[in-house]
Amino acid sequence: xxxxxxxxxxxxxxxxxxxxxxxxxxxxxxxxxxxxxxxxxxxxxxxxxxxxxxxxxxxxxxxxxxxxxxxxxxxxxxxxxxxxxxxxxxxxxxxxxxxxxxxxxxxxxxxxxxxxxxxxxxxxxxxxxxxxxxxxxxxxxxxxxxxxxxxxxxxxxxxxxxxxxxxxxxxxxxxxxxxxxxxxxxxxxxxxxxxxxxxxxxxxxxxxxxxxxxxxxxxxxxxxxxxxxxxxxxxxxxxxxxxxxxxxxxxxxxxxxxxxxxxxxxxxxxxxxxxxxxxxxxxxxxxxxxxxxxxxxxxxxxxxxxxxxxxxxxxxxxxxxxxxxxxxxxxxxxxxxxxxxxxxxxxxxxxxxxxxxxxxxxxxxxxxxxxxxxxxxxxxxxxxxxxxxxxxxxxxxxxxxxxxxxxxxxxxxxxxxxxxxxxxxxxxxxxxxxxxxxxxxxxxxxxxxxxxxxxxxxxxxxxxxxxxxxxxxxxxxxxxxxxxxxxxxxxxxxxxxxxxxxxxxxxxxxxxxx
Amino acid sequence: xxxxxxxxxxxxxxxxxxxxxxxxxxxxxxxxxxxxxxxxxxxxxxxxxxxxxxxxxxxxxxxxxxxxxxxxxxxxxxxxxxxxxxxxxxxxxxxxxxxxxxxxxxxxxxxxxxxxxxxxxxxxxxxxxxxxxxxxxxxxxxxxxxxxxxxxxxxxxxxxxxxxxxxxxxxxxxxxxxxxxxxxxxxxxxxxxxxxxxxxxxxxxxxxxxxxxxxxxxxxxxxxxxxxxxxxxxxxxxxxxxxxxxxxxxxxxxxxxxxxxxxxxxxxxxxxxxxxxxxxxxxxxxxxxxxxxxxxxxxxxxxxxxxxx
Numbered sequence: 106x107x108x109x110x111x112x113x114x115x116x117x118x119x120x121x122x123x124x125x126x127x128x129x130x131x132x133x134x135x136x137x138x139x140x141x142x143x144x145x146x147x148x149x150x151x152x153x154x155x156x157x158x159x160x161x162x163x164x165x166x167x168x169x170x171x172x173x174x175x176x177x178x179x180x181x182x183x184x185x186x187x188x189x190x191x192x193x194x195x196x197x198x199x200x201x202x203x204x205x206x207x208x209x210x211x212x213x214x215x216x217x218x219x220x221x222x223x224x225x226x227x228x229x230x231x232x233x234x235x236x237x238x239x240x241x242x243x244x245x246x247x248x249x250x251x252x253x254x255x256x257x258x259x260x261x262x263x264x265x266x267x268x269x270x271x272x273x274x275x276x277x278x279x280x281x282x283x284x285x286x287x288x289x290x291x292x293x294x295x296x297x298x299x300x301x302x303x304x305x306x307x308x309x310x311x312x313x314x315x316x317x318x319x320x321x322x323x324x325x326x327x328x329x330x331x332x333x334x335x336x337x338x339x340x341x342x343x344x345x346x347x348x349x350x351x352x353x354x355x356x357x358x359x360x361x362x363x364x365x366x367x368x369x370x371x372x373x374x375x376x377x378x379x380x381x382x383x384x385x386x387x388x389x390x391x392x393x394x395x396x397x398x399x400x401x402x403x404x405x406x407x408x409x410x411x412x413x414x415x416x417x418x419x420x421x422x423x424x425x426x427x428x429x430x431x432x433x434x435x436x437x438x439x440x441x442x443x444x445x446x447x448x449x450x451x452x453x454x455x456x457x458x459x460x461x462x463x464x465x466x467x468x469x470x471x472x473x474x475x476x477x478x479x480x481x482x483x484x485x486x487x488x489x490x491x492x493x494x495x496x497x498x499x500x501x502x503x504x505x506x507x508x509x510x511x512x513x514x515x516x517x518x519x520x521x522x523x524x525x526x527x528x529x530x531x532x533x534x535x536x537x538x539x540x541x542x543x544x545x546x547x548x549x550x551x552x553x554x555x556x557x558x559x560x561x562x563x564x565x566x567x568x569x570x571x572x573x574x575x576x577x578x579x580x581x582x583x584x585x586x587x588x589x590x591x592x593x594x595x596x597x598x599x600x601x602x603x604x605x606x607x608x609x610x611x612x613x614x615x616x617x618x619x
Numbered sequence: 620x621x622x623x624x625x626x627x628x629x630x631x632x633x634x635x636x637x638x639x640x641x642x643x644x645x646x647x648x649x650x651x652x653x654x655x656x657x658x659x660x661x662x663x664x665x666x667x668x669x670x671x672x673x674x675x676x677x678x679x680x681x682x683x684x685x686x687x688x689x690x691x692x693x694x695x696x697x698x699x700x701x702x703x704x705x706x707x708x709x710x711x712x713x714x715x716x717x718x719x720x721x722x723x724x725x726x727x728x729x730x731x732x733x734x735x736x737x738x739x740x741x742x743x744x745x746x747x748x749x750x751x752x753x754x755x756x757x758x759x760x761x762x763x764x765x766x767x768x769x770x771x772x773x774x775x776x777x778x779x780x781x782x783x784x785x786x787x788x789x790x791x792x793x794x795x796x797x798x799x800x801x802x803x804x805x806x807x808x809x810x811x812x813x814x815x816x817x818x819x820x821x822x823x824x825x826x827x828x829x830x831x832x833x834x835x836x837x838x839x840x841x842x843x844x845x846x847x848x849x850x851x852x853x854x855x856x857x858x859x860x861x862x863x864x865x866x867x868x869x870x871x872x873x874x875x876x877x878x879x880x881x882x883x884x885x886x887x888x889x890x891x892x893x894x895x896x897x898x899x900x901x902x903x904x905x906x907x908x909x910x911x912x913x914x915x916x917x918x919x920x921x922x923x924x925x926x927x928x
Contacts, residue, residue, distance in 0.1 A: 146882075149700045156700070231672045236662030288702050304701075304711050305874035305882075306785050329784060331872040332882075335767055336783045343775045343782050500887055503654040507666075540663050 138617070139325040140600070142610055143337045143346040147305050147330040151291035152284065153272035154225045157233040159608055162269075163350075164328050166609040167310055168208075169272035169293030172199055172218065172252075173264050177603040177614075178372075179429055179525045181268055185213065185294065186252075194259040194562065195242075201250045205317050207275040208298045215246035220276040222254075234270050237524075259562045262526060265431065269523050269607060296321045296613035305330055310612075322616040338595055341366050347597035350610060353472040354416040360595045367596050370418050371604025372429045375521040375590035377471070379464055379481060380534060381583055382516060383544045384509045391460045392514060398582035399440075400450035401462075404488040405481060406442040407588050414476040419588040424575040425520070425530040427589045429606045432564070432571040433527045437579065440586070447488045459489025465513040470499040472591050478517045481585065506541060516543060519590045523607050527571045528558035535583050544583045551577050627911075631904040638900040642893055643686060647679055652699050652887035673699055673889075690897065696890035698883075705894035708879060713898070715785055716875035719798065719867070720860035722791050726799025727806050727856060732842075732849070734803070735810025740837065742815060750807065757804025766797045766870040783872040794871040798864050802856040809852055813845040820844075847918055854910030858903040 146160035153165050174184035186199035205213040222244040225232050240256045240263075247253055256263065278292050291299040296318060297310035310326040329346065331337045338356045340346035342363050352360075352368075360368045381392050391397045407421035423440070426433035451459065462485060466478035475496060482492040495513055505511045506518075522529040533539050536555040537547030554574045561567035594604045602615040652675065653666040670676045674685065689696060695705035738750040773793060774782035781790050817823065818841055826836045865877035876895060883891035 150702055152702070155702050158700075228668055231668050233665050233669065235668075236665040239662065239664075285703075303785075303874065304708065305878055306872070329872065330874070331783055332869045332878060333763075333872075336770055336870055336872065339767075339770045339775050340782045343778060345782060498885075500651075500655055500885065504651045507651060507654050540666070 142348045143331045152287040154232045163610040167297040168291045168295045173268040175268040199252045211275045211277045221273045341595045349595040357416045371592040372606040373589040373592045374606045377587040379515040379585040394454045396450045396454040400447040402440040403443045403447035410480045418591040430527040432568045434572045463493045463513040464515040466517040471519045642896040695894040712879045722795035723799035727802035730803035731806025734807035738811045739814035754804040754807045798867045817845045858906035861902045862899040
């Protein structure tokens with residue numbers, strides 16, 4: 106009896122060992138021909154009108170196409186539309202690509218474009234991107250291959266917006282299966298077909314053999330969800346993941362030293378700020394004086410923070426403009442590090458002994474966030490501005506910001522402009538009626554310029570407005586402007602792929618080097 | 620007994636109502652889902668639309684009333700973020716949590732009882748000291764640290780086991796060891812204490828005196844009697860594990876309830892948080908109730924006491 110028991114135990118152990126070995130072998134046998142990408146968050150939905158979240162858009166950009174495509178340097182290229190032109194100041198005409206099919210076989214045409222836009226912009230859809238496209242008045246299908254978009258005012262920037270928003274969905278699939286079907290299973294015209302999705306675990310994609318842009322070189326892509334950054338890097342080092350985007354600076358070193366991996370830094374559309382809380386600020390408060398606001402900018406040694414905290418990834422910026430945004434004047438220099446000038450400005454403004462200052466920060470929301478804000482505080486203390494940092498959960502912080510009830514004097518945050526147009530961040534963050542603006546009542550001429558930028562009839566005019574906006578921003582200094590946020594990607598050495606400034610993880614032009 | 624059961628169920632339901640009310644209030648005062656559901660490009664109108672769509676523009680009392688009415692009908696609502704029923708999300712995550720909890724429970728029982736027994740039998744020896752030192756280490760090591768350490772050794776350096784993710788048995792080993800190891804440490808200390816107490820009893824000496832073999836005394840008489848407090852702790856631990864192990868699930872990219880809940884909290888996905896809290900509370904209360912009943916089954920004296928009461 107006891108012998109039999111013992112035999113059973115031995116058999117069980119042997120069985121477990123066999124299963125484990127087979128499992129391990131299976132993991133090894135999964136050659137890197139399937140590209141495994143590890144994001145820190147899962148997609149929210151397969152329906153592009155269901156979310157504007159980065160983790161979702163980044164993956165769905167493989168499955169769906171937009172009318173206009175942007176290359177990795179954000180140049181506009183033909184997408185589902187072969188060409189476009191302004192018929193009159195408020196009408197854009199798009200000539201569509203012929204012979205394109207959705208992945209379920211349904212033909213793509215002007216009707217699908219109209220259907221997709223009408224659906225996205227319908228208030229009942231609650232699409233969070235609708236506000237960005239609010240100037241669109243109507244979308245009409247002229248014939249099968251021609252679409253006209255009329256706008257409520259001249260909008261020369263429309264094609265640029267359509268390089269990010271406006272993924273086209275198959276009307277037949279939706280009508281037949283209902284909107285819920287698209288939520289669970291994405292169907293578009295893009296380079297990759299949606300194969301399966303296990304929530305919070307993985308999305309499997311497969312190359313679309315009929316893709317109008319040619320079959321992608323990498324035939325299978327798995328997007329895994331690994332919420333913690335350290336295991337994402339461990340997966341890269343172990344060779345089981347080949348791309349991990351948006352890594353924080355503290356994890357750069359192992360990627361640079363391992364023979365298996367590399368760190369690839371892309372251009373950035375994100376800028377870090379400490380935005381001053383100027384909501385109904387009393388005239389006798391230090392921050393009401395632009396000289397004080399400038400002084401704090403002179404007190405910051407941006408390069409030192411980049412070196413010590415950000416692993417030298419990032420560029421100091423003068424204003425809300427990053428290196429790849431459109432219509433930016435690169436000749437406007439960032440504030441130099443000049444503590445003497447900072448002290449002099451404080452004296453001039455009547456604060457020779459400094460003042461008390463507080464910053465609301467976050468921990469783990471943006472790469473390096475907590476360390477950056479602590480470094481900023483330490484540097485401000487050097488010029489006598491006694492700075493206190495309160496780290497809070499981002500949901501709590503954003504609610505206070507949104508309600509204009511932030512208890513601190515400064516809001517550390519990162520603004521990203523996915524459209525790559527220099528006048529977007531001023532509109533959201535500094536235009537006094539803007540959603541996130543803490544500058545109220547703001548600066549009249551600044552607000553007026555922001556409004557003019559939205560209605561700029563030509564690109565040349567826009568560039569001119571943008572330049573004036575940047576100069577005024579620097580003079581009024583509604584924030585401590587820091588540097589660009591890192592677009593740092595851990596990659597397997599044999600993966601060839603250029604990180605995109607808009608952070609989309611489109612793999613159509615990725616390839617293996619061996 | 621049935622009156623006792625009814626009282627227990629009523630108590631459980633009240634406790635659940637308390638849990639969901641607290642969760643509801645804390646969530647609604649701590650953040651605005653609309654600000655987190657959109658990117659910075661969204662306009663105020665976009666956010667207003669979202670608030671209206673989810674009824675967040677209504678007074679809190681109205682929202683609470685509607686919420687309770689829905690829950691009473693068994694409807695946990697739709698996720699704000701993902702647009703699918705909460706029940707579907709929970710169903711998709713609870714299996715992985717169950718799997719991990721069961722494996723961790725097995726680790727806790729096997730390692731905990733083995734270490735504790737050896738330590739008790741060899742009391743005062745170097746084995747005892749070593750076992751208790753390991754146990755101390757097990758309780759005091761944070762799971763994120765132990766998890767990363769094991770990932771580096773077994774996943775990256777040796778390449779024996781997958782670093783993270785959900786899949787075959789090999790994916791289960793590291794997370795189960797980290798999660799179960801923590802509880803194994805507690806169980807081993809408890810086993811040792813409890814066993815030492817029993818081993819000092821008269822009936823053990825009687826057993827030995829009448830010539831029973833040491834193994835029979837230990838396993839048949841001593842361990843069975845020492846099992847009662849261990850069972851209670853294991854029950855509670857299992858309940859906690861089923862609630863979702865947030866840290867372990869996050870490190871090992873395990874798609875379980877803990878991650879579902881924590882992501883929902885961070886994103887202020889109210890229906891999902893509330894759903895997870897309801898399910899978590901229900902599971903915990905059920906496990907506790909089961910432990911109470913099993914207790915009576917293991918210890919006939921308690922059964923008698925319950926009948927007498």
